[in-house]
Amino acid sequence: MNTRADLESAADLPSWAPSPREYDDLALALDGILAEITVVAPPDAVPAAAGVTAVDLTDLEGTPVARLSVRRSAPVGRTVGPADAVSPADAVSPADAVSPADAVSPADAVSPADPAPGPERWALTGPVTPLRPREDGVFRHLHRSPAQVRADLTGGTCAGTVKVAAVPVDGPLDTATLNRLAETTAAYDAVVLLPLVGLGSPRGVSAHTLVRVTAAAAGLLPTRPLVVPVHLAARADADEDAALRLLVASAYGEPVEVADHSDGGDPTTWTDLGRYPAPVADLLRAEHPPAHRRGLVVFFTGLSGSGKSTLARQLHDLVLERGDRTVTMLDGDVVRRMLSAGLGFSRADREANIARIGFVAAEVARHGGVAICAPIAPYAGTRNDVRRMVEAAGGVFVLVHVSTPLAECERRDRKGLYAKARAGLIKEFTGITDPYEVPTDADLALDTSHLSVDTATSAVMDLLTARGFLTAPGRAGSPDQP
Ligand SMILES: Nc1ncnc2c1ncn2[C@@H]1O[C@H](COP(=O)(O)OS(=O)(=O)O)[C@@H](OP(=O)(O)O)[C@H]1O
């Protein structure tokens, strides 16, 4: 731990709040599992990055939690937007790629709200020292460093005489796996189950549920294993993931692998809860409500005047008439007044606008509600970011492309904006002087020049019902005409 003098002398050090993935790496480094970590920071956060020798890493509130001693630094190429985001291979030069923590994921490298091309960022690599005990983390009270686990298990005596099996766990343990685990670890003095709660590691469950199901499974094993959550974040590369799991497990004991990756861990296909022991299945059932009670985001995208708002409003009414779901409307015009006042129509502003819509929609979905969004959302990358945000919140994302051709939108020109855009009075107008990237991943495409409002909305309702997101028949609970 640093002395007061150290802290005071650090007053001039630059500081930086690491991304969630880097924060996970920091947790591993502070536990002595990773020797070094890499953080990627913009030059304004790390002035004169090439000459910087230390950076204070802060939590999201800006409180310094650790100090990174910079052993190597390298510029990281900047790109225009998420669609072109930096790939891990490009991000850090091979000479610097000493630890798996170096990988820079696209999500970390460029945030959707980032303005277009700017100066380079810096990848700063080195060991870390703690500045204060970490107060956050998934199931913090269960956290133990490898050294603490060793001390706990040996009672401070004869370290090395206790044979510990260390088992990384990234998904719920089913009955067959538990039986295998009981056999494999029978000869050990102690077993430590290590739920991997870092970003992207838990398969098909949230990090908190992974710990809860692992604890439930541990209670069924004769060895009564310790359960110690570890903030290992997933990488894009399976070999790297495997190497890191081994590194983590080796730090806690003798690595024992039991995970079965064959099912892919998709929660929507977990129909066979019978393969899990009852206490685990009960927790999974609670985390994965049936499709018609899961959060749902219906995202309309299309040109101005294509019919997004009209269809969204009708869908809103139809879903509310059923009486079994709550609905939040995030219509383009309304959002621009309430959430995005002050934003214009540059690429960066449009991306920021959609990121805000996505954030709110994902929160609605997290709580099991329905969000209906109707912005133009011209960029595929930004729409994809919203899909990822919603799915990460446990929701379902349905993309509806209102594909009414430009000529028809322009003919309607109900706000007179197309005429102004043609006359050069409005700049960056979608379809005229600004791009619209036609979705290739839409669940439904509706050309309203050929479909009535009722027919188009019914097509959306039918899709939602067919996929189980609304219960059939369509108007359960609503009074019909006799
Ligand atoms: N330059 C330019 N390009 C496109 N649209 C413009 C522009 N300036 C103003 N408007 C009006 O703003 C509405 C689109 O806002 P969105 O928030 O949906 O756009 S975006 O998703 O952020 O691209 C859009 O409303 P809708 O017609 O409901 O789509 C337009 O009325």
Ligand SMILES: Nc1ncnc2c1ncn2[C@@H]1O[C@H](COP(=O)(O)OP(=O)(O)O)[C@@H](O)[C@H]1O
């Ligand atoms: N089948 C249809 N579906 C949706 N809108 C239609 C249809 N036929 C005509 N329209 C008209 O087209 C216009 C679409 O406007 P709006 O819904 O505000 O589009 P957007 O939100 O995409 O800008 C409205 O005036 C609407 O009445």
